[in-house]
Amino acid sequence: MRIRLTGEETEGDAEVQMAPLIDCVFLLLIFFLVTQALREIHPELPLDLPDAGASVKAKAVDDTLVVSVTKDGTIHLAGQAVSTRTLLTRLRRHAQIPNARVRVDGDRAAAFQHIAYVLDLCQFEGLNNVGVRTKDHERGGR
Secondary structure (H helix, E strand, O other), X not given: OXXXXXXXXXXXXXXXXXHHHHHHHHHHHHHHHHHHHHHHHOOOOOOOOXXXXXXXXXXXXXXXXXXXXXXXXXXXXXXXXXXXXXXXXXXXHHOXXXXXXXXXXEXXXXXXXXXXXXXXHHHHOOOOEEEEEEEOHHHOOO
């Protein structure tokens, strides 16, 4: 931005144009008002996870620990519902295996916070080779 100084003005008398600044403030205000209105209309926007078609056909390697998370957030190991403490103990034992793998099978209808909790537990135990796939349990596993 170029400021022209006439003979009567000095550098201390230069003015900042307020119109563009006010425009930016109004745009930010409109943005926050619209997002707040959307939050009130849809407090929980649905998250549509993609199908993991290729991973459904992939079989787990023998040293892969498969953790399933159902729609209601229940955690399963080997087809049996387990508590968080049992899962943590199993993850701790599994982390002792060199190049240990974990696969988290999450139901598409499950809240992501349940899947993220399992991923956090894996990271806490030092398991870095973790895969995630989604399943639609209502349609028979895909």
